[in-house]
Amino acid sequence: MNVGIVAQRGNERAATLAGRLRETLRDEEATVRIDAATAERLDTDGVDVSRMAENDLVVSIGGDGTFLFAASGAKGTPILGVNLGEVGFLNAVTPEDAVGEVRTVVETYRESGEIPSQEVPRLRATGEGEWSVHPALNEIVVQGAQRGHGQGLDYEVRVHGVRYSEGHADGVLVSTPTGSTAYNLGEGGPLVHPSVNGLVLTEMCGTDPMPPLVFELGYEVEIRVTNAPFAVVGSDGTQARIDPPETVTISLASEPARIAGPSPNFFEALSKLD
Template sequence: MDVDVGIVAQRDNERAQTLAASLVDALEREGASVVVDEATGEAVEAAAVPVDAMAGRELVVSIGGDGTLLFVAREVGSTPILGVNLGEVGFLNAVAPDDALGVVTALVTELNETGTVEGRDLARLRASGVDADWSLEPALNEVLVHGPRRGSGGGATVEIGIDGQRYTESHADGVLVATPTGSTAYNLSEGGPLVHPAAETLVVTQMAATRAMPPLVVEPETEITLTISGSESAYAISDGRNRQHLEPPATVAVSLAEESVRLVGPQANFFDGLDKLE
């Protein structure tokens, strides 16, 4: 079996590390070439590499919650990912820990025999400066623009542009643009709609706006601009992690990223996940 596999286990999670060790043993017995992330390598006897070095392998297995898979997706780009769910909800991770050995070994066997496996592509967003030369790492969930700090009292004026036309302008805590994947995350907590994973749309949602308009659902190819003013500083943030400091007035362009995230193997049940939301 000539298949290259990477395994990333949730940091400081003994259960995830134990499962990673079992997967390494099973896959290496089948002849696969397996590496784990560096943090896991400190607890598991296996070859270890940085997560971004797993980009280009035939499969990467993410063991943990949706946050772990988001991290893996940022590092490996369009490399096929299988999620094993150790979290609470699991919109992205479809495989239960007890099923992981069987599912992963079957998937690797299929890869070895056919060179491909079924899956689905998840859109990502790219945020970049209109009047400045910068861009953020692609976001699987959302891009957020807000004033000097998040929350009450830290807002700014944000104008939302859709294909060159103004949708609305208001003082707000911020504005976010979410993918269908991200509709169940920050977008939902700010009153945005749930979007089925199969829908090819984006959602633009204001956060605590003084002159609020309903969240707007647009086609993925829509040209979205967020122009922020009325504050001394501001930020553009990708998936709550990567950020760019802005000096208002500043305009942020949000568009589809060139590379999507590829989830393979069994897919999570969207409606089962909704039942677990608080």
């Protein structure tokens, strides 16, 4: 069995736990691949996060940001999240339970050849120009070069082929249920329970915006961007530059992300947002 480990960069506690898990997995005769930054702290060989998809399981140690970083390379490989952060919408395993939970997952894999996991949707963005961003577990954002008065972009939004809104705003955001508690919430979008099969569209500081919209998971969103020196398309924090006028199409990615281990307690995590 091949297991990848991605730990929060610059976090000594995360690196120490990564070292403990590496020794545990070696005792279980598993092959361990550690992300390059963490491997350097442990004085061992590491791999780029983009290679995490070569494993049977990926263990993320840190907060939700570390989980998103691990997911960018894991693709469809199940990810087990160990929570060292404050909230933990994606990480359900405590540091104290990490070794035991990883052992349980390894044993399950050896007995059945599978790792039980929950599938969660991801989004992809395509456009007319030659740009690309990795599929987003949280959100796709289309925004102007800068935010604030006199900045932003002009836009038209079509949902499932029908015009929904147009105007001027700092940007437009499309979120999964998983991402509804992240950037979407900060922009005034609604909380969406993980069990809801829908997406959220939120206009960011629009001059005359429509209310945030929750719509069918399979619907495409087309965002026509005009009247801006340039714009950026962001996917879970990574960005690609586009030159308006251009239409960005946002749709469901063909491959979901997979979360292994116990399901995070959504309502308990919400109580930590204040």
